[in-house]
Amino acid sequence: MKDMHRISLRVNGREHELTVEARRTLADMLRHDLGYTGTHLGCEHGICGACTVLVDSGPVRACLMFGVQADGTEVSTVEGLSVGEELSDLQQAFSDHHALQCGFCTPGFLMLAEAYLAERGSAGSGAATGDGPHAPTEAEVRELIAANLCRCTGYQGIVEAVLATARARRAAAGPADGP
Amino acid sequence: MTRKEDLRMLRGRGRFVADLNRPGLLHAAFVRSPFAAARVCAISTSAAREAPGVAAVFTAADLGDPCLLATLERDEFVPTPMPLLAGDQVRFAGEPVAVVVADDAYLAEDAAELVEVEWAQLPAVTGIAGAVDGAARQVQAGLAGNCLVDLLMFDDQRLDEIFASAPLVVGGVFTSARVAALPLEGRACLADWDDRDGQLVMNVSTQVPHQVRSAVAQALGLPEQAVRVIAPDVGGGFGLKCVVGREEVTVAAAGLRLRRPVRWIEDRQENLTASFHGHEQRYQARAAFDATGRLLALGADIDCDVGAYSAYPFTCAVEPLMAASELPGVYKVPAYRARGRAIATNKAPTAPYRGVSRPQIVLVMERLMEKAARALHADPLQLRRLNMIGPGEFPYTGVNGITYDEGSYRESLDLAERRVAESGWRAERDELRAAGLAAGIGYVCFSERTGYGTPTMALRRMRMTPGYDTAQVRMDPTGEVVITTGTCGHGQGHETTFAQIVADRLGIHPDQVRLRQGDTDLTAYGWGTFASRSIVIGGGAAARAADLLADQLRQIAGSLLEASAADVELHDGSARIRGDNRAAVPLSELARIAYFQAHTLPEPLRYGLEARASFDPPGTFSNACHAALVAIDPGTGAIRLRRYLVVEDCGVVINPLIVDGQVLGGVTQGVAAALLEQIRYDGEGQPVSATLMDYLPPTAADMCRVDIVHLQTPSAFSHTGAKGMGEGGMIGAPAAVLNAINDALAGTAAEFDHIPVLPEDVSRALAAGSAGAVPAAALAGEGTG
Numbered sequence: 001m002k003d004m005h006r007i008s009l010r011v012n013g014r015e016h017e018l019t020v021e022a023r024r025t026l027a028d029m030l031r032h033d034l035g036y037t038g039t040h041l042g043c044e045h046g047i048c049g050a051c052t053v054l055v056d057s058g059p060v061r062a063c064l065m066f067g068v069q070a071d072g073t074e075v076s077t078v079e080g081l082s083v084g085e086e087l088s089d090l091q092q093a094f095s096d097h098h099a100l101q102c103g104f105c106t107p108g109f110l111m112l113a114e115a116y117l118a119e120r121g122s123a124g125s126g127a128a129t130g131d132g133p134h135a136p137t138e139a140e141v142r143e144l145i146a147a148n149l150c151r152c153t154g155y156q157g158i159v160e161a162v163l164a165t166a167r168a169r170r171a172a173a174g175p176a177d178g179p
Numbered sequence: 180m181t182r183k184e185d186l187r188m189l190r191g192r193g194r195f196v197a198d199l200n201r202p203g204l205l206h207a208a209f210v211r212s213p214f215a216a217a218r219v220c221a222i223s224t225s226a227a228r229e230a231p232g233v234a235a236v237f238t239a240a241d242l243g244d245p246c247l248l249a250t251l252e253r254d255e256f257v258p259t260p261m262p263l264l265a266g267d268q269v270r271f272a273g274e275p276v277a278v279v280v281a282d283d284a285y286l287a288e289d290a291a292e293l294v295e296v297e298w299a300q301l302p303a304v305t306g307i308a309g310a311v312d313g314a315a316r317q318v319q320a321g322l323a324g325n326c327l328v329d330l331l332m333f334d335d336q337r338l339d340e341i342f343a344s345a346p347l348v349v350g351g352v353f354t355s356a357r358v359a360a361l362p363l364e365g366r367a368c369l370a371d372w373d374d375r376d377g378q379l380v381m382n383v384s385t386q387v388p389h390q391v392r393s394a395v396a397q398a399l400g401l402p403e404q405a406v407r408v409i410a411p412d413v414g415g416g417f418g419l420k421c422v423v424g425r426e427e428v429t430v431a432a433a434g435l436r437l438r439r440p441v442r443w444i445e446d447r448q449e450n451l452t453a454s455f456h457g458h459e460q461r462y463q464a465r466a467a468f469d470a471t472g473r474l475l476a477l478g479a480d481i482d483c484d485v486g487a488y489s490a491y492p493f494t495c496a497v498e499p500l501m502a503a504s505e506l507p508g509v510y511k512v513p514a515y516r517a518r519g520r521a522i523a524t525n526k527a528p529t530a531p532y533r534g535v536s537r538p539q540i541v542l543v544m545e546r547l548m549e550k551a552a553r554a555l556h557a558d559p560l561q562l563r564r565l566n567m568i569g570p571g572e573f574p575y576t577g578v579n580g581i582t583y584d585e586g587s588y589r590e591s592l593d594l595a596e597r598r599v600a601e602s603g604w605r606a607e608r609d610e611l612r613a614a615g616l617a618a619g620i621g622y623v624c625f626s627e628r629t630g631y632g633t634p635t636m637a638l639r640r641m642r643m644t645p646g647y648d649t650a651q652v653r654m655d656p657t658g659e660v661v662i663t664t665g666t667c668g669h670g671q672g673h674e675t676t677f678a679q680i681v682a683d684r685l686g687i688h689p690d691q692v693r694l695r696q697g698d699t700d701l702t703a704y705g706w707g708t709f710a711s712r713s714i715v716i717g718g719g720a721a722a723r724a725a726d727l728l729a730d731q732l733r734q735i736a737g738s739l740l741e742a743s744a745a746d747v748e749l750h751d752g753s754a755r756i757r758g759d760n761r762a763a764v765p766l767s768e769l770a771r772i773a774y775f776q777a778h779t780l781p782e783p784l785r786y787g788l789e790a791r792a793s794f795d796p797p798g799t800f801s802n803a804c805h806a807a808l809v810a811i812d813p814g815t816g817a818i819r820l821r822r823y824l825v826v827e828d829c830g831v832v833i834n835p836l837i838v839d840g841q842v843l844g845g846v847t848q849g850v851a852a853a854l855l856e857q858i859r860y861d862g863e864g865q866p867v868s869a870t871l872m873d874y875l876p877p878t879a880a881d882m883c884r885v886d887i888v889h890l891q892t893p894s895a896f897s898h899t900g901a902k903g904m905g906e907g908g909m910i911g912a913p914a915a916v917l918n919a920i921n922d923a924l925a926g927t928a929a930e931f932d933h934i935p936v937l938p939e940d941v942s943r944a945l946a947a948g949s950a951g952a953v954p955a956a957a958l959a960g961e962g963t964g
Contacts, residue, residue, distance in 0.1 A: 023285065037198035038191015040414070042363045043447040047871035050363055078191035087189060095185040098836045101844065102670030103188030104195065104363040104414030138884075146880035149871070151363050151415050152670050154843035154908075155879035 007071035011036060012080030020067040026060075027051045029067030030077060038078040038107050042149065049148030052108035053077050059115040078107035081114065089168060090114055093161040101152030108148050113162045116144050121169060136166050180689065180834060182675045193412040196367035196384050201440035204369075205234050207430055208287035209443075210277040210294045211453055212269035215303035215525035215864020216316070219267050219276060223295040230290035232282035235437055239266035239276070242432055245398040247425055249491040250642040256496060257327045259319050259523070261488040263398065263429045269298075270318055270487035271527050272866055273453030275425065280433050280441055303525040303864030307461055307482045310522045318487055318523040327485065328496045328521040332503035333579060335514040341476040342467050349550040350465030353543045354933040355913070356857040357459035357484065360532045361876055364414020365445035366454060368427045370434030373407075379435055380407045384414065386421040386667055387707030392699045393643070394423040394491050395431045406431070410697030413669030417848070419455055420669070421709035422490035422530040451874055452866040456858050457532030459484040460498065460539045464506075466547045472555050472562045476514040479506055479543065483536075485521045486528040492643040493531055495521040500639055502536035507577050508544050509588045509626050509802065510566045515578040525864045531709065533848060534909040541625040542914040546932055549918055560596055563624055564589060583626060586802040587890045591826040592624050594888060595804040598824055602886075604808050607821065617811040618821070619925065621918025623911045624804050629829075629903025630715025630896075631798030647795035648712075649703035650720035652681055652728050654788040656774040658752070658767030660685065660692045662724075665705010666717030667697045671905065672837045673713060679833055680718050680899060684725040685732070686749030687766060703791070711801075711903030714833060719794035719898035727790030735769050735784050799894035801902035803827035805846070805911040809919040813945055816938030818854055818920060820883050827907060828890040831900035838904060839887050845908020846885050851877040852909070853916035853934045 003022040008015065011034060020029050025044075030036040030053065042050035044063045051062040054076035081088045087095070090113060100106040120136070136144075141162045145155060187193050224236040239262060246260040265274050277294050281287035304310045304318050310325040318325050342348055367384040379401070385391050388408040396403045413420065426443055434441045445454065464479040481502045485495035499519030506517055548566075552559035568575045573585040599605070604620055611618035628635075632646035648665045655661065662677055678692035685692075695701050705717070729749055736754035737744035740762050748757050755763035770788060777785040808822035825842050832838050855875045859868045868874040893900030913934050920936055921929075928948025931940065 021285075028284075031198075032200075036191070037195075038193075040195070040364070041197065041444075042365075042414075043871050045447065045870055045872075048363060048447075078189075082190055087186070091189040094189055095181045098182070098840045100185060100188055101672070101840055102363070102413065102415040103184065103193050104412075106188050107191050110189070142879040142882075146878035149363065149876055149878065151361055151417070151848070151876065152844045153840060154845075154847035154885065155882055156843050156885060157840065159879060 005068045007068055009070045009073050009075055011075045012077060022066065022068055024067045025063055026065040026067050026070050027062035030062060030075070036077045036079055040104050040107055042105060047149065048105065049112060050105045050108040052111045052148065054111055054115055057115065057118065059112050076111070078110055081110060090117065090161070090165045093165045097157040097161040097164065099153060099157035099161040105148060105150045109145060109150065109158055112145065112148055117166055117169060120166070121173070135170060136163065138163065180675065180679065181836065182672045183678065184672055184674050195364055195412045195414055196369055196382050196442070197444045199369055199382055199411065201369070201371055203439050205280045205282065205437065205439055205441045206284040206287045207433060207441055207443040208279045208284065208291040209275040209426060210279065210291050210296070212265065212272055212274045212276060214269060214298055214300050215272045215305065216301040217269050218299040218301065219265065219269060220297040220299050222277060224277060226293040226295070227279055227290040230286070230293055232286035233279060233290045234282070234439070235280045235433065236294065237264065237278050237433060239264040245428070245432065247394055247398060247423060247428060247491040249489040249494040251494045251496050252640040252642055255329050256494065257319070257322060259327065259488045261425055263425045263432060271525050272864055273449065273527060278429055278433060280437065284444070305524055305526065305860050305862060305864045307484050307522050310524050318525055322523060325523045326520055327489065327523050328499055328519070330499060330503060330519045332517045332519060333515045335516055338476050338478055338514050338516045341514055342465065342478070345467035345475050346470040347468040347551060347554055348465055349547055349554060351546065351550070351932045353462040353464060353546060355458050355460050355539050355542065355852070356935055357456045358532065358852055358856045359451055359456055359858055359874060360417035360419035361450070362415030362417055362419055365447060365450040366420065366424055366426065367444045368430050369440060369442040370431045371440035372434055372438050378405055378407050379431060380409065381431060382409045382411055383427055384420060385410050386413070386416040386669055386709050388667055388697050388699050389665060389704050390492055390707060391423050391427060395428055398428045399432055399435065407700045410667050416669045418457065418530055418532040418535070418709060421707060422455060422493060424454065447871060448869050452869050453527060455490055455530035456486065456527050457529045458538065458852070460502065460536065462539065462543045464543050464547065466551065468551050472551060472557050472565050474510060474512055474566045477507060477512045478516045481517065481519040483521050484524050484526065486524060486526040488528040490528050490530045492641065494641065495529065496639065497531050498529065498536045502540050504579050505537065505581065505628065506540045506543065507579055508541060509568055509624050510544060511568055512578050526860055533845065534906050537627060537906065537910040538849060538852060538913045541623060541910055542917060542934065545623050545914040545918060549921065560592065560622060563592060567624065583800050584894055584896055585892050586626055586800055587828045587892050588624060588626065588802050591802060591804040591828060591890060594890070595622065595806050595824055595826045598826070598888065599806050604822055608808060611810045617813055617923040619809060619919045619922025621807045621915045621920070621922055622804065623915040623918065625911050626800040626802040627711065627907045627910055628798050628800050629711035630796055631710070631712070632716060632795035634795070634797040645706040647793050648705045648716045648720050649791065649793040650717065650724045651703065651789060651791045652721060652724040654728060654770050656770050658765070658770040660687065661695055662692060662721050663695045663702040664717045664721060665702050665707070666713040667707040668713065669708060671708065671713065671841065672834065676714060676833045676837060677718060677721050680722050681725040684722060684729055687752050711905040714901050715796060715799060715897045715903050716794050718901065719796065720792050722898045723792035723794060724790045727792060728788060731784065731788055731790065732766065732769055735773055735780060736764055738781060738784065739764060739772070794898060796896050799830070799896040799902045801827065801829040801904050801907060803907050803911055805915040807915040807919040809916060809923055811920065811923050811941060816941035818936065818938065818941065820850055820916065823883055823885040825885060825908070826888045826890065827904070828892050829904035830892060830894045830897065830902035832889060832891060833899065833901055841905050842887050842908045843885055845906060846912045847877055847882055849909040849912025850882065850916055853913040853936065855881065855935055857935055
């Protein structure tokens with residue numbers, strides 16, 4: 001007998017209600033029940049990070065979480081990053097710095113980096129000087145994205161894209177208006 | 180120019196096999212052997228058939244006797260038919276014996292656990308040394324010494340005499356571990372019978388759609404027109420997907436029988452244990468030098484552990500053939516002998532993983548150079564220069580019969596040495612040493628044969644000889660262009676680079692050019708994307724077809740402008756008379772007339788704007804020099820890459836961003852092969868690196884920045900002047916890192932001739948050295964177990 005549960009959640013701002021089997025992963029639910037196939041599965045044991053999505057703004061491995069655990073949450077996937085046909089600044093930086101080749105791992109890196117950049121932008125982590133976080137260093141970004149695997153790019157383009165986006169967002173925020 | 184592919188990928192709108200859906204889609208799960216070698220005494224599928232949601236269960240008995248057969252037309256070659264599902268015997272842990280097809284993947288996996296198999300375990304053959312022992316069990320029946328191929332490729336009769344009298348002979352045993360290509364998307368396929376077209380339509384994550392079609396047709400006894408293979412977006416391949424898996428053909432068989440769509444998505448454990456590996460090789464090599472350091476002779480016995488079967492279509496001979504024929508590399512070798520063997524073991528079969536024997540042969544030659552330089556107290560880079568094919572010597576035909584086209588071997592080494600000196604590498608090395616670390620710099624010089632068609636491939640004597648490719652370029656009535664090609668990009672950005680090549684020749688913008696690839700119904704028979712062939716061969720065919728189309732456009736413009744076609748140039752979207760800016764016709768207007776006012780054109784210019792061309796070149800060598808700086812913690816044995824430099828020459832660069840991307844990805848895979856990656860089996864043939872916790876691909880934290888410098892020596896053997904360059908990063912990096920490690924440890928007893936070098940290797944060697952016990956030679960070749 002299947003153990004089914006009725007849940008509701010928001011994905012990229014849109015409300016969904018569905019009935020899902022208890023053992024179904026969040027990744028399978030997003031991909032096959034709700035049609036968000038931009039979230040990819042690369043290992044299904046929590047190592048590669050291709051399935052990284054944001055649940056209530058924090059990055060999670062969608063292969064390690066059950067769909068039912070997302071009941072009542074706000075989930076963000078790669079499909080929600082751009083506004084209309086316009087790429088987000090992070091997406092554009094990925095293209096500019098050739099941070100993707102086959103594109104399979106890309107959604108996971110985008111979500112991971114987006115969570116990191118958003119957190120830095122809003123929480124003022126890093127230097128406790130009150131004028132916002134310091135610009136991330138290459139070493140910090142390498143440490144961050146070491147959470148995920150890419151087999152094509154050698155990571156250099158991803159590192160550059162994240163650094164460039166962080167710089168641009170800091171510049172746009174301005175020193176006086178920093179959070 | 181940034182890539183056309185990026186827009187959909189960045190928005191999550193790529194289309195991979197697992198993203199496709201079909202009404203009534205069924206999911207396949209394979210039942211696999213838990214043993215490396217066993218007889219299958221009985222299989223019971225009745226419980227599985229009764230399980231919820233199960234549509235069918237197939238075993239070898241159900242499917243009959245179809246197999247994948249890869250054949251080399253050589254007497255020394257033993258073919259190994261690979262059944263779709265193993266029947267009475269399994270030959271590696273992970274070999275499939277049954278497939279369950281059910282309503283969803285969860286139910287299919289549930290039911291697969293209900294298939295009961297009665298096994299009789301057999302002793303497993305797990306390594307080269309054990310396999311060639313006369314007492315070893317035969318992995319395949321009738322296989323003496325478990326040898327699938329034994330080729331004495333070159334046999335200079337003077338060799339023994341030269342070695343006996345040479346002032347210096349250096350040598351060693353050089354080994355590289357079995358590794359996995361590990362594309363982030365594993366293998367995947369969806370087979371769907373189409374009643375309207377009378378065709379089995381297969382979406383497959385593959386580098387070689389036409390060869391998948393041929394394999395399915397041959398195995399299932401279908402005409403090729405009854406099968407259509409589509410490669411949608413493919414999540415990396417690196418050679419793993421340039422062979423055809425039995426799972427793909429099994430899913431085709433299931434789809435045919437059930438007349439319902441069936442999909443199989445490989446999971447990571449299957450990918451690591453039951454797909455294809457590569458690079459597990461042992462070289463017993465030696466080189467003779469005169470007193471000035473000039474090479475006199477080279478000899479090598481090369482053994483490749485190829486696993487239990489030959490992969491379709493390349494066969495297991497691809498590694499030993501490549502190694503034996505190309506070992507001399509960039510060096511002038513007067514006398515040469517090489518024997519290459521493919522040894523069968525009870526392990527997963529092997530495929531042509533990125534680099535194919537070149538990482539190993541380069542490692543062997545570069546270690547031999549270092550050993551000779553040390554023995555002669557010579558500068559290792561000078562010793563390389565002394566022996567390298569030099570400026571003015573191209574084209575150079577080597578002792579191996581290979582002709583090397585123009586390259587920048589000497590220049591790339593000179594430039595690399597200068598960059599290292601100018602960018603503070605030595606100061607950094609000295610600082611690391613002052614801080615108590617071992618630190619060293621390693622170099623590697625190599626060339627890489629790319630873009631070789633049937634003239635070269637035919638030497639392998641494959642029953643299916645790859646090499647040529649065909650492109651069609653068609654301009655539509657709005658003046659926009661579609662290219663079709665038989666190559667099949669899977670991350671290399673061909674939609675961008677092919678558009679650049681063709682747009683350049685037609686005087687239009689690349690955004691006006693669309694590439695169609697990866698569909699056997701849309702393109703001429705082609706050989707897909709592997710062996711760094713696509714830009715040279717596929718791009719060459721597209722360039723030729725574009726040139727033909729450009730001729731048509733010039734003729735039509737000439738006829739409209741009442742000028743000679745020879746005086747018409749295509750530029751900026753228009754055809755115009757050279758030297759006369761007033762007389763110009765937009766290409767869109769030419770295209771409109773060609774299609775909609777065809778009756779106004781002379782007969783030979785009517786009926787559309789399209790051209791088709793093929794290309795089948797002998798091959799062209801790109802070349803490079805790499806340098807690496809590593810730091811080693813003598814306490815922990817941990818090795819860290821600190822600096823990396825690539826000076827490379829791939830001829831005319833079509834797209835710098837994409838060329839750099841190939842270099843960076845390749846170098847990273849090569850560094851990982853030197854420091855991290857190793858597919859391990861235990862003594863019973865059990866795979867013990869079955870997850871990404873046990874098999875360690877590199878992360879961003881394992882890599883440092885890689886600096887890249889380009890030289891451009893155009894190739895006379897390619898239509899665009901470009902040389903292939905998909906593998907060079909992977910080819911050079913292992914030896915560069917290994918040489919850097921040995922440089923760092925110079926003065927200790929540690930010397931390594933194997934990859935990967937793990938922290939425990941360093942600790943053990945340093946401990947042994949400080950005890951003054953173990954000579955360096957005893958450590959060589961102990962790495963792969």
